[in-house]
Amino acid sequence: MMAVGDNSEGRSSARAYLEEQSALVRSGGYWNCLAAARELSALLLAEGRSPWIARLRRTEVEAGRVFHAPLIPRGPGVKATWTTHYVCCCEGMAYDPVAGKPTRLEAYSLEVFREQISLEVFVPAVEISDYLERPRARPPSSRP
Numbered sequence: 001m002m003a004v005g006d007n008s009e010g011r012s013s014a015r016a017y018l019e020e021q022s023a024l025v026r027s028g029g030y031w032n033c034l035a036a037a038r039e040l041s042a043l044l045l046a047e048g049r050s051p052w053i054a055r056l057r058r059t060e061v062e063a064g065r066v067f068h069a070p071l072i073p074r075g076p077g078v079k080a081t082w083t084t085h086y087v088c089c090c091e092g093m094a095y096d097p098v099a100g101k102p103t104r105l106e107a108y109s110l111e112v113f114r115e116q117i118s119l120e121v122f123v124p125a126v127e128i129s130d131y132l133e134r135p136r137a138r139p140p141s142s143r144p
Helices: 013-027 033-046 105-113 125-133
Strands: 052-056 058-062 065-069 085-090 093-096 101-104 119-123
Touching: 013 033, 013 101, 033 052, 033 085, 033 093, 033 125, 052 125, 085 119, 093 105, 101 105, 105 119, 119 125
Parallel strands: none
Antiparallel strands: 052 085, 052 119, 058 065, 085 093, 093 101
C-alpha cells in the first residue's frame, strides 16, 4: 500500500497508485481489479473522500442458463478479458487503471469497453470502511 497524501510530483497517492496500476495492466502481467479497487478505495478514504466499489457484468440467459458474457477493454495496450470487473468510484468518477485516469461515470463503460454496461454497487460508500478492514472481504450483501 502506498503512503497517504501527496507524492513529490503533487499528485495524490490515489492518483499515483492509479497510474502505477495502469502500467501494470498494460504490461500484460497478472492484475487483480478487485484488489486495485480496494486499494484505491482505501487511499481515497484516507483523503477524506467517500469511495464505493462498483461491479460490471453482462449477464445473459441462454437456454435457461445464466451466461456472463466477456468484458473486453478496448484501451490501448490492454489485452485482457473478464466476465466480471470491479472499479473504485468516488464523487462521480471511476478510478480504473484500465482507463488510465479518473473517468466520469457517465462515460466510463463506453470509454473503456466501447459499450454501455451498467455499474452495480458492490460495496456502498457507507460500508466501505468495514469492508476494507476485513482481509479478502466479501461484499456486505453476502454476509450471513
